[in-house]
Amino acid sequence: MREGISLISGTIESIRVGKPASLHYKSKIVQSAIYKDEVHHPIHVSKTNLEGDKQSDLNHHGGPDKAICVYPSEHYPYWSEKIGQLFKAGDFGENLTIFGLTEDKVRIGDILKADGCLFQVTQPREPCYKIAARHNIDQLPFWIRASGYSGYYLRVLEEGILTKGSVIEIIDRAPQSITIAYANQIMHHDSSNREAIQSILSVDALSESWKEKFSRVLASAK
Template sequence: MTQMEVVRISVGRPQALTHNGQTLDSAISKRRVEGRVYLSKVNFEGDEQADLVHHGGPDKAVCAYPVEHYAYWEETLAVKLPENAFGENLTLRGLTERDVRIGDIYQIGGAVLQVCQPRIPCGKISMRTGVPNFVKLFKDTGYTGYYLRVLEEGDVDANPELVLLERGQGMTIAEVNHVLFHDDANRDAMRRIIGDEAAAGSLREMLAKHLERLEKGEA
């Protein structure tokens, strides 16, 4: 694993997001935190979600995205992306989807976090970046980012030290993404994720339902 670093912490509240004549409320546009901020079980202070059905909650308390992918997207798409283009709370260096596993536990300032699921991309990313097919590109590349739950609340400085406390025993985020987007008939891999108690409950439930359909020949 390469050197780990928190590049920035960002928060945002819902606001109107308009693209191609469509307007909806979203908190995907976030601002960099300049000072100390408190991290609770559900979010950083000052961070909210507009769609509480698909976003937010303990297993989606913190969204992280690897800064390494920004250069890839900008070169591939010939665009200049804004900071926090993907609505992440933590922009990280040295922790790509291939580096982190379900169950990894990190300390960041006075808080302790655990990786629990990939970020499942939605259309708001296209609205934020202006790239119409970004959801498909996210899935194709596996450059999705990931979510972390908060095991211990605490204050976090704007430039905190990031420390790996415990390596998870689960699959990497990249491996989980491969199952979700490219190998969704892999029953053994799905059973492994379903049986991993560190994985988010919604992810395990989704895969359990899909596996049941496979077993019945309905998928």
Template sequence: MKLVSLNIGKPAELSYKKKTVLSGIKKRPVQTSLYLSNIGFIGDGQADLIHHGGEDKAVCVYALEHYAYWEETFNRPLPPAAFGENVTAAGVLETDVHVGDVFQLGESIVQISQPRQPCFKLAALHHEPKLALLVEETGYTGFYFRVLTEGKVKITSELKRTEIHPAKITISKANTIMNNKNADREDVHMLSQLEELAESWKKPLRIRLQ
């Protein structure tokens, strides 16, 4: 696992269809040291605080390996932070990391809280109307960290997994359970009961079980 890019950005206007919305999805790489608080990197921001940000979505992470697929799909190069992520990293594929895994990230300690659910703003950013759906279908969603211990992070910092959650529910598996309305009831129950899973994911799963 290796950090490739640290990215932050403040809310800015984003054109969507025939209107303009505010979004923090436009992020740019930084070379300076950043302080990671329990709600995210200082200097970063979100416009929609209902669906983005907060303690369970403090850091958005995306795998470097997926960039080649999307560049081939769209037949063009993609800039850094093309998926609005705070951290672009190698070796963090959705099939290899689990909800509840703990990592050392520079001076901070972080934990995977949930997969990322792509929204229309990602499609708007790239002028690709079906991009959110394509991200969901490929499973190349990325995921979020919550912050267990605050601290400074820089691009040369180490990213190291220190704990693998014993349930071993991968991000890929969690995505499949959430997005498949016919998922096995036992799997839905298992995921909904995972203590480390963000509450915003637990709630809809519990509703399905009812």
């Protein structure tokens, strides 16, 4: 742990896993694991996912850089008020619903500890059409990008057992101050800011997929 840092901690309010199932989207049926069931017992965390959790589209979900999807519970009241229907833990298909570690507090590259597990923050979660399909709200992915209330992904550094209600804390801060909120802002609202993009790309812990996305943005701006 770096000397002199102030620990920031949160609480794991919900743990969820799911497997691919049919999801209706407009005139099509697609496969998605966005519906996840809550787990009330201690669960094993591997380098690629939680025990019992699967992804249907490994090109965009899952893998070492996106092993665990996190969503802050603080945002659900906002969505309930905005949309006029109740939103609650698990409604965005996350694995962990966490209170206390929102996008403006968490940096890409931060090391988090919960129970015997170690995680590293890698990138914002990108909302796709499957969130729209689940809630039958076509605009929902666009509203998520606009709000910055995206959630984020974790890489698993040390496998272990995770339990609902456990404290999850930042035990080592990334040296660059690139928060998830800042990365969202640059990607979706200020993509012509070459200096900002280069600073984000300098973060070694950034996921490969977001390195590729920002590299393409830089190349297209030349």
